[in-house]
Amino acid sequence: MSTIRGARERARIEVTAAIKDEARKQLAAEGAAKLSLRAVARELGMVSSALYRYFPSRDDLLTALIVDAYDAVGEVAEAAGAKGDGRPDAGRWTAVACAVREWALAHPHEYALIYGSPVPGYTAPQDTVGPASRVGLVLIGVVRDAHRAEGLAVPALDPGLRPEAARLAADLAPDLPPAVVAALVAAWAQLFGLISFELFGQFNRVVDAREQLFRHAVHEIGRSVGLLEGRAPTGADGPGA
Helix, strand or coil: CHHHHHHHHHHHHHHHHHHHHHHHHHHHHHCHHHCCHHHHHHHHCCCHHHHCCCCCCHHHHHHHHHHHHHHHHHHHHHHHCCCCCCCCHHHHHHHHHHHHHHHHHHCHHHHHHHHCCCCCCCCCCHHHHHHHCHHHHHHHHHHHHHHHCCCECCCCCCHHHHHHHHHHHHHHCCCCCHHHHHHHHHHHHHHHHHHHHHHCCCCCCCCCCHHHHHHHHHHHHHHHCCECCCCCCCCCCCCCC
């Protein structure tokens, strides 16, 4: 019986992967709003009722794709931000940001699914929260390491923002100064704003040297959260060149 069960489990894994692969093709061709379980089943040569045994609704399939995308970019960020490679924390910060950008450029439709316009009629369930947090947790970890090593300059904080910064710190990183956590939230938004501008065409006919601009901007964002390093990691020339 265990052999039969194992074969069934492998078959289910293979069919699930095929369904998600076809759904990603639909995302690329039609966008998330037009994702259709019937169309996926038709392309795979399945009857709709069979596909519903794997994903009971379009939203269940969307959630699986969203979790996969968040996990994929999260894994890339975690690998880039790994400790022990000899880079200073500012260098790790830049490495994480560049890894996320490279993933987005290589997977534009998956990026659009998780960081683009909301899908009409879809509400993300709690299952997506953990995967969605992975990139942010890597950035917090880089800053936390710098703080522990006394390599962090706590940024100034507007007095009017102090209550909100305290709340954010309590929720996200109680071991970091509230001013740093508030700066981290802004940095998170700026990072994905830069990537989205590039990916969705806002830089067209405006910015040609996009990687260089990105690296410079990310370095400055790192400075805004308090990371210390002598010069921007943009090559032989510094940021003022």
